[in-house]
Amino acid sequence: MLKAPDHQVAGHQARDGSLGPLVDGSGHFYKPLQNLDRGSKELAFYTSFNSMNGIPPRIRRFFPSFHGSETFQASDGSGLLPHLVLEDLVFGRKNPSIMDVKIGSRTWYPGVSDDYIQKCFTKDMKTTSMSLGFRLSGLQVYGSEESGYWKPSKKAVQSFTVEDVRLALRKFVSSDVGWASDKDTLPDCSLATRIYGGPSGVLAQLIELKEWFEDQTIFHFNSCSVLVLYEKESALRGKTHGAAVKLVDFAHVLDGNGIIDHNFLGGLCSLIKFISGIVAEANKALHGLESSADGLELH
Amino acid sequence: MLKAPDHQVAGHQARDGSLGPLVDGSGHFYKPLQNLDRGSKELAFYTSFNSMNGIPPRIRRFFPSFHGSETFQASDGSGLLPHLVLEDLVFGRKNPSIMDVKIGSRTWYPGVSDDYIQKCFTKDMKTTSMSLGFRLSGLQVYGSEESGYWKPSKKAVQSFTVEDVRLALRKFVSSDVGWASDKDTLPDCSLATRIYGGPSGVLAQLIELKEWFEDQTIFHFNSCSVLVLYEKESALRGKTHGAAVKLVDFAHVLDGNGIIDHNFLGGLCSLIKFISGIVAEANKALHGLESSADGLELH
Structure with missing residues (x-):
């Protein structure tokens, strides 16, 4: 069910056996935790931001909604990898x-x-x-x-x-x-x-x-x-x-x-x-x- | 009549035979043209800014007024040097x-x-x-x-x-x-x-x-x-x-x-x-x- 996004314009792409993000076609964007400590830093940011009081809704709307992390087979077949579960920002958008x-x-x-x-x-x-x-x-x-x-x-x-x-x-x-x-x-x-x-x-x-x-x-x-x-x-x-x-x-x-x-x-x-x-x-x-x-x- | 400014807080100082700006005690600040092409660049800026239309007065007030350049004996006694003639920003100010x-x-x-x-x-x-x-x-x-x-x-x-x-x-x-x-x-x-x-x-x-x-x-x-x-x-x-x-x-x-x-x-x-x-x-x-x-x- 997971597949490479149709409308990705930058970043690593999950094509031809490479590591990249995947979408589930129902509004979620799965971003593999990048190597070094970048992935865990991004996870830490989303976790902290998500639980933070005092961010007004007019600002929160600028950030993709965050639904935790899930571990599954990465797009490059290299094994199990944690993925951030984010809002698929182009979901439901035509062209x-x-x-x-x-x-x-x-x-x-x-x-x-x-x-x-x-x-x-x-x-x-x-x-x-x-x-x-x-x-x-x-x-x-x-x-x-x-x-x-x-x-x-x-x-x-x-x-x-x-x-x-x-x-x-x-x-x-x-x-x-x-x-x-x-x-x-x-x-x-x-x-x-x-x-x-x-x-x-x-x-x-x-x-x-x-x-x-x-x-x-x-x-x-x-x-x-x-x-x-x-x-x-x-x-x-x-x-x-x-x-x-x-x-x-x-x-x-x-x-x-x-x-x-x-x-x-x-x-x-x-x-x-x-x-x-x-x-x-x-x-x-x-x-x-x-x-x-x-x-x-x-x- | 020219002397080192009393209230200079940064930059080169015209004291102990060094090269630095001078004031005339009647509202003018004389800044020697720095070596390399910096001095001429600053002169070019003031000249261009001064003659520029379209700078509103509420912005122009942020800039020292500029009265051209004058050449005279530099504060370090090294000879004649052109000086920018600028507004002495602390003139008339007490402490x-x-x-x-x-x-x-x-x-x-x-x-x-x-x-x-x-x-x-x-x-x-x-x-x-x-x-x-x-x-x-x-x-x-x-x-x-x-x-x-x-x-x-x-x-x-x-x-x-x-x-x-x-x-x-x-x-x-x-x-x-x-x-x-x-x-x-x-x-x-x-x-x-x-x-x-x-x-x-x-x-x-x-x-x-x-x-x-x-x-x-x-x-x-x-x-x-x-x-x-x-x-x-x-x-x-x-x-x-x-x-x-x-x-x-x-x-x-x-x-x-x-x-x-x-x-x-x-x-x-x-x-x-x-x-x-x-x-x-x-x-x-x-x-x-x-x-x-x-x-x-x-x-």
Whole structure:
């Protein structure tokens, strides 16, 4: 009954005998505990977070729900392995468009080995992490029934420049898929005001999350990702599009010790600025100059 | 007529034949152009910033006013040297209390030499920059006519731990000076609500600055400091205390290229969180639990 997820855009994949997460087709996502102590750290985070009082519901909704751990045969056939039992975030979604955005200009943190620092540091410099405060770890953008998904390879995403990231954030909310195959076709951003903008859109959710990060000193979310999801077909038909922001990957979470996570917060603000820029531009295009302030409303 | 400033808390000092800034006693601060290309970079920043349209007055007030450059005999007697002519930020202030807070968890930036990166990196790790997102570069806190200033040495300030920083931020707004000489006397934070809090206090100014940093993508203020100043005697007498926040040191400013300065912003938010915590606590102590929300008003 367990199988590799259909819509995974980043991380290890349970295909061709490799170790990766599995889904049960009824709303659960099973994530194998990673080697070293990362898996147990992530389990400890979910356990602690789950039992914590004082996390308001408006913040708790950003986290996948957690249902403990279960031990069973791992996807690579290597034997019994404990798995985190999490909410399958794409369950029930038809043709979801998904972005995995790793937040923070620095993905390492004090206390880890010099080798690990060096590895992370090199990758932060090579990707847009250092310059933008975030990088894309993976994405899939649904086009249409004919064109299917635009899903650049892991290698392609890893070599994204700042301009590539800017473009990908536009493509994510564009109806036209000509841009997937033709470099000269610019994304139309026709869904920007509805998916990114609006009172329950991505931008509003990111700002809610940001306000929490300005205040919370419980956790430092090192090397953690923001997942952005929505359903394009529903959006185009004017139906509920399920635009959602979720936090995932907690293998490197540390205690905040009374200090805010300024590394995550800075990167999150940078992502917010990019997305609010796209919304402002789309509003301007839709309504003309006189209402251009609308897009900036959420600044 | 030119002399070394009385109230300099960080940076090179024009004493004992060394190279440093000078003041003219009538409101001007002369900063020698530093070696390498730092001096010319700072001059270029001030020149560009000064002539820039679109910087609102509420933001411009955070910057020292700039009056071009003048060439004269340097303080170390080494010959003629160009000096930036800036506003003397402590001019007319009686016994000013001053903190120099270097903002950012990272003081280096891409494009500099490996040696420079390594030097900055080591210092960021040794000081609180990496953990807090900012470090104290220097401070002087006025006590009273009898006690004078508490002005820890450069070396002492550089070895401040997170707890030392937290304590210094409290001492800065305390009337009791017992703490300067006696480790068991805790600072009373009796001026916290007036200097840090209130509609024109330090916190309100820092939040105004933060809002600009969430939006501005013109400059990246690498290795730049926030200077916090006020006059304690006036504050204690209920008079205008001149609480002010200023930005200084622009030798490492780079173009923002359409990206916010997430490194500065994250550190600034961390400083804001520390200071708002002190205000909230002071409000609680003053008015009891029922009005504790006042201190959080500005979050």
